Amino acid sequence: MASYIALGVACGIVLYDAGFSVLHIFLMSLLVFAGAAQFLAASMTLTGASVSAIIIMVFFLNLRHVLMSASISEYVKRRGIGFLTFFGHTLSDESFGINFSHFQKGSWTPEEALTASLSNYGTWVVSTVLGGLIGSQLPINTTIMNYALIAMFLCMMVMQFVSSAHMIAAVVSVSATVILTILLKHNIALVIATLIASFTGYYIENRRGSGGRQHVR
Amino acid sequence: MFDNPIVLISGMALVTFLPRFLPLLLLSKKEISPSLSRWMSFIPVSIFAALVASDIFFWEESFNINPLDNIKLLPSVLVILIALKTKSLLWSMTAGVGAITVMWLVF
Numbered sequence: 313m314a315s316y317i318a319l320g321v322a323c324g325i326v327l328y329d330a331g332f333s334v335l336h337i338f339l340m341s342l343l344v345f346a347g348a349a350q351f352l353a354a355s356m357t358l359t360g361a362s363v364s365a366i367i368i369m370v371f372f373l374n375l376r377h378v379l380m381s382a383s384i385s386e387y388v389k390r391r392g393i394g395f396l397t398f399f400g401h402t403l404s405d406e407s408f409g410i411n412f413s414h415f416q417k418g419s420w421t422p423e424e425a426l427t428a429s430l431s432n433y434g435t436w437v438v439s440t441v442l443g444g445l446i447g448s449q450l451p452i453n454t455t456i457m458n459y460a461l462i463a464m465f466l467c468m469m470v471m472q473f474v475s476s477a478h479m480i481a482a483v484v485s486v487s488a489t490v491i492l493t494i495l496l497k498h499n500i501a502l503v504i505a506t507l508i509a510s511f512t513g514y515y516i517e518n519r520r521g522s523g524g525r526q527h528v529r
Numbered sequence: 530m531f532d533n534p535i536v537l538i539s540g541m542a543l544v545t546f547l548p549r550f551l552p553l554l555l556l557s558k559k560e561i562s563p564s565l566s567r568w569m570s571f572i573p574v575s576i577f578a579a580l581v582a583s584d585i586f587f588w589e590e591s592f593n594i595n596p597l598d599n600i601k602l603l604p605s606v607l608v609i610l611i612a613l614k615t616k617s618l619l620w621s622m623t624a625g626v627g628a629i630t631v632m633w634l635v636f
């Protein structure tokens with residue numbers, strides 16, 4: 313939980329640094345509630361990306377939740393639409409990890425799962441707002457602050473190296489991003505590079521015929 | 530910065546909520562094809578690599594891979610090594626911020 317709060321505070325600081333007000337940070341955490349996506353928004357805003365490019369990247373980044381949501385759906389199937397709305401909105405990587413393992417052990421009711429998700433949600437909103445307030449008081453070196461984001465994305469990239477095909481996808485994505493950014497001079501380059509790299513990785517893994525192996529991440 | 534961040538926030542909210550909510554309502558794990566989930570497993574790594582690449586190879590708005598001008602390059606090598614070794618977000622970020630601070634003070 314301490315590292316989750318630290319991440320939330322960091323996220324609030326970088327969003328403020330990118331130009332979002334404390335009110336906008338509050339609204340974003342309340343309405344979006346997606347750590348990686350919020351860091352992505354800060355980073356792309358800093359590099360001057362368009363609203364549409366950011367939203368498309370957030371969409372791709374959040375596709376991983378389709379798998380999580382589908383995996384956990386059997387445990388909450390008979391709940392009403394109101395319950396599922398809250399449960400869906402508060403489904404994050406962290407809450408999925410906690411809830412899914414409890415559900416599999418059979419020691420968890422949907423209400424307990426929602427309570428766990430809501431406590432993560434509340435913690436996230438409060439810690440990002442706190443980060444925004446800290447950001448508004450601190451004189452921040454922009455080069456260093458921006459680099460903290462890059463270091464985070466580098467680490468998240470490395471943590472996705474679950475097979476050599478995933479490493480190749482990263483190399484393809486880096487090359488395509490650099491070439492397309494130089495050619496197009498627009499952040500849509502990131503979207504195109506992401507598509508090229510993910511299909512390349514998929515193609516390589518398919519050719520190796522790795523059967524029904526699945527990565528839920 | 531945008532004229533109105535509310536448009537961005539609303540768009541982000543929509544594309545975050547739908548992939549979390551619709552499968553709860555409509556799908557179970559068995560109904561997702563292995564092909565789709567295999568392709569999806571490559572998206573995060575591609576996105577993080579693209580985000581990094583769009584930043585670290587550029588210095589003052591232009592492509593620059595001279596590690597003495599572009600002070601983000603050497604710290605990035607360090608961060609990758611630390612991330613491979615520790616798999617820790619905290620250690621990677623600490624090392625990265627430390628290294629860029631040194632580069633910033635020296636160059």
